Amino acid sequence: MTDSSVQGFKTVLHPVSDLAKAKGVYAALLGMAPQADSPYYVGFDVAGQQIGLVPGGGPQGLTSPVAYLHVPDMEAKLAEVTAAGATVKEAPHDVGGGRRVATVTDLDGNVLGLIQDA
Template identity: 75%
Template sequence: MSGSSTQGIKTVLHPVSDLAKARAVYAALLGIPPQTDSAYYVGFEAEGQHIGLVPGGGPQDMTSPVAYWHVPDVEAKLAELTAAGAVLKEPAHEVGGGRLVATVTDPDGNVLGILQDR
């Protein structure tokens, strides 16, 4: 199959209702403090993975964790995915630090995250 390959799942975002409580639980789970800690996002870097906590449901009011596949070109990957039958849920947009994210749903409604670091 042609197209751009992924670098695997390296980012998982978790929607949380109480950022302070969730921060404590994930810090205990991972054994490290967050590297990004703000009122709208808490992020942990652990063993090559990025674990993010998003208050208030996060992008498109997500209700469960979303795994983000890292790709070299988010727009190209979105074109490939939608051509293959995925449905665009959240168009590509910058979330800070030059990082672009987008989400699609597969034919069963599962949310797939796509992420590009610039």
């Protein structure tokens, strides 16, 4: 049975140890400043998707899922994100149909994915 009120994944939370440094990496990755910026939560609203940073995993003690961001230029985004402190984990490669994927790790070892469609 399908619940018609389900709208899909709207929030992805990432635990971070240094909120200020992590905010710089995520701002570079997403190409925007955060919409919510407090000592206990930094949130970015990307086309209706909420990407949140929580120091120490927040009260839930979260671990990071891999969230994939669609980008128009993989190399440019990788250059921007690595300049902000991220590290390439998986180099860009074709997975079929002209779609390319790559992953990077942020300053805390959270894995972030990038997708570029043909």
